[in-house]
Amino acid sequence: MGQSNRALYEQVILEHNRKPRNFHAMEDADRRIEGHNPLCGDHFTLYLKLDGDVIADISFEGRGCAIAKSSASLMTTLLKGKTVREAEDLFVQFHRMVTAKPDAPIDEKAVGKLAVFSGVREFPIRIKCATLSWHALLSALRGTHSSVTTE
Amino acid sequence: MRAVREMSSGIPSNATSIFDVAALRRDFPILQTTVHGKPLVYLDNAATSQKPQAVLDALARYYAETNANVHRGLYQLSEASTRAYDAARHKVRDFIRARLKCEIIFTRGTTEGINLVAQTYGRQHVKAGDEILITHMEHHSNIVPWQVLCEEKGARLRVAPITDTGELDVQAFQRMLTGRTKLVAVTYVSNALGSVNPVKELIGMAHARGVPVLVDGAQAVPHLAIDVLELGCDFFVFSGHKVFGPTGIGVLYGRAELLEEMPPYQTGGDMILSVRFDKTIFNSLPHKFEAGTPDIAGAIGLGAAIDYLNHVGMDRIAAHEAELLQYGTEVLHSIDGVRILGNAAHKASVLSFVMDAAHPHDIGQMLDGEGIAIRAGHHCAQPLMERFDVPATARASLAFYNTREELDALGKALERVHEVFG
Ligand SMILES: Cc1ncc(COP(=O)(O)O)c(C=O)c1O
Numbered sequence: 239m240g241q242s243n244r245a246l247y248e249q250v251i252l253e254h255n256r257k258p259r260n261f262h263a264m265e266d267a268d269r270r271i272e273g274h275n276p277l278c279g280d281h282f283t284l285y286l287k288l289d290g291d292v293i294a295d296i297s298f299e300g301r302g303c304a305i306a307k308s309s310a311s312l313m314t315t316l317l318k319g320k321t322v323r324e325a326e327d328l329f330v331q332f333h334r335m336v337t338a339k340p341d342a343p344i345d346e347k348a349v350g351k352l353a354v355f356s357g358v359r360e361f362p363i364r365i366k367c368a369t370l371s372w373h374a375l376l377s378a379l380r381g382t383h384s385s386v387t388t389e
Numbered sequence: 390m391r392a393v394r395e396m397s398s399g400i401p402s403n404a405t406s407i408f409d410v411a412a413l414r415r416d417f418p419i420l421q422t423t424v425h426g427k428p429l430v431y432l433d434n435a436a437t438s439q440k441p442q443a444v445l446d447a448l449a450r451y452y453a454e455t456n457a458n459v460h461r462g463l464y465q466l467s468e469a470s471t472r473a474y475d476a477a478r479h480k481v482r483d484f485i486r487a488r489l490k491c492e493i494i495f496t497r498g499t500t501e502g503i504n505l506v507a508q509t510y511g512r513q514h515v516k517a518g519d520e521i522l523i524t525h526m527e528h529h530s531n532i533v534p535w536q537v538l539c540e541e542k543g544a545r546l547r548v549a550p551i552t553d554t555g556e557l558d559v560q561a562f563q564r565m566l567t568g569r570t571k572l573v574a575v576t577y578v579s580n581a582l583g584s585v586n587p588v589k590e591l592i593g594m595a596h597a598r599g600v601p602v603l604v605d606g607a608q609a610v611p612h613l614a615i616d617v618l619e620l621g622c623d624f625f626v627f628s629g630h631k632v633f634g635p636t637g638i639g640v641l642y643g644r645a646e647l648l649e650e651m652p653p654y655q656t657g658g659d660m661i662l663s664v665r666f667d668k669t670i671f672n673s674l675p676h677k678f679e680a681g682t683p684d685i686a687g688a689i690g691l692g693a694a695i696d697y698l699n700h701v702g703m704d705r706i707a708a709h710e711a712e713l714l715q716y717g718t719e720v721l722h723s724i725d726g727v728r729i730l731g732n733a734a735h736k737a738s739v740l741s742f743v744m745d746a747a748h749p750h751d752i753g754q755m756l757d758g759e760g761i762a763i764r765a766g767h768h769c770a771q772p773l774m775e776r777f778d779v780p781a782t783a784r785a786s787l788a789f790y791n792t793r794e795e796l797d798a799l800g801k802a803l804e805r806v807h808e809v810f811g
Contacts, residue, residue, distance in 0.1 A: 240425045240757070240758025240759065241425075241758075242425075242758065243754060243755055243757075243758035246754065247751075247755075247809065252809065252810065255810065256810075277766065278750055278766065278780065278781060279766075279767055279771075279774060279779075279780025279781045280780060281780065301748075301780060302748060302780075303748035303749075303750040303751050304747065304748060304751045304810065305750075305751075307748075361754070364750075364754075367750070
């Protein structure tokens with residue numbers, strides 16, 4: 239595979255794509271939101287259980303490309319037990335990283351495990367894939383919409 | 390008649406000799422380039438085709454030597470430009486074997502041709518309670534214009550089903566032709582599956598009920614010799630950029646009797662005979678449907694593409710592509726977890742597929758790393774994707790300049806995808 243594809247498809251991404259975590263519906267979710275990317279036909283449903291302003295449980299299901307799926311999967315593993323504020327802050331850092339220029343330094347401390355998605359910087363068209371589940375999450379936390387789309 | 394045309398279109402005397410792909414490839418500058426350090430393997434011909442040097446030269450020569458507006462100046466340049474534009478129309482007429490030059494309307498492309506017919510013929514003839522019949526394998530551009538027309542008129546859009554192999558259900562199509570059907574719009578070749586529809590048979594069925602037929606020829610013209618008289622279609626549309634010509638130019642063929650009765654689509658300069666503030670008299674065909682300065686260079690470029698295709702020979706193209714399609718199908722079948730969508734008995738060289746392990750976008754991305762360009766997505770045929778319950782497919786669409794070696798490269802890259810994602 240090409241040099242830049244090797245950077246995009248990090249082992250962690252491939253592994254989450256193969257075996258996504260928290261990949262199931264949640265019967266007793268407090269919030270449920272759909273995320274679509276009409277251009278790709280990607281479609282995920284995100285489920286949330288909140289305890290005050292803490293994310294007590296989070297899961298997702300649906301289908302999409304490896305970047306979208308692994309991003310959703312990794313997101314669920316990182317956010318369980320986090321506050322709404324912490325989730326929002328992490329998204330800001332993540333968004334900053336994936337939309338930066340390909341040679342920009344990565345703030346490993348700020349993005350943590352999400353650094354595996356830094357390869358996306360070289361493929362602006364895949365930013366939507368990487369951020370789809372995050373946009374759905376923010377919308378669910380704010381409780382404003384029942385679905386979000388990338389378009 | 391036909392023999393004379395072939396002589397004048399310059400088929401070389403060695404027309405029956407071996408199809409020399411390597412030599413033909415040298416006519417296409419872009420096929421000599423590399424992507425990520427690898428030779429470009431261009432397998433997205435259904436989206437748009439590459440251009441031979443002859444077309445690039447015709448465009449450059451037109452602008453360098455002949456550029457002037459058409460039908461306007463009395464000076465020599467304008468006459469030369471008008472003649473060249475007219476010659477392009479002549480070439481198109483011969484290429485699709487139409488009867489009259491005035492039946493060839495230059496458009497921006499297939500999409501504009503379909504919209505033209507919907508907004509003129511359609512608005513004139515379709516009334517509340519009427520039906521327009523299309524198929525489940527249409528491109529969005531042969532769905533939405535009819536949908537909008539039906540909404541406006543209170544008419545009904547009916548969709549003939551397809552089978553699991555991706556073939557039109559011809560019996561169902563025939564049953565859906567009713568006393569209410571006012572128009573049939575059907576694709577000749579499916580862009581997403583490659584299925585070739587029996588359009589001649591369908592046209593016969595529609596005509597038996599007095600229903601006119603528009604054929605979307607966008608994906609047929611690059612692969613098959615077209616004869617609109619033999620097909621018997623009332624309208625035939627295609628895009629220049631998919632037949633090795635420039636973007637921005639396309640063709641609407643319509644039977645003169647129908648075009649004569651249709652109101653203009655756009656109005657303005659060139660499409661009028663005389664304008665007074667109390668009354669304007671429209672120009673004759675084809676000018677009635679070509680308001681404003683046309684894409685003169687585009688038409689000339691399309692003419693050059695047609696000359697080039699005549700030189701290569703549509704029959705030889707079809708034969709080479711049939712062989713490639715068969716080989717490509719075998720290559721895909723040999724890879725674990727690949728499923729081909731569209732297994733019609735009669736197919737053009739389109740290979741639409743999905744893989745168990747990888748999403749079409751990941752396939753497309755991985756192939757790009759190898760210099761291989763395919764399309765991944767819904768191919769502007771979302772209802773078709775839904776029919777097969779997939780969000781998208783990966784599609785390798787072949788042209789006459791593709792080779793077995795390129796299909797081997799595709800196979801090798803897909804094996805790698807299977808390894809990485811499986
Ligand atoms: C079957 C078919 N119809 C119509 C179109 C639209 O052509 P254009 O975008 O050139 O107008 C396409 C092109 O993708 C096509 O494949």
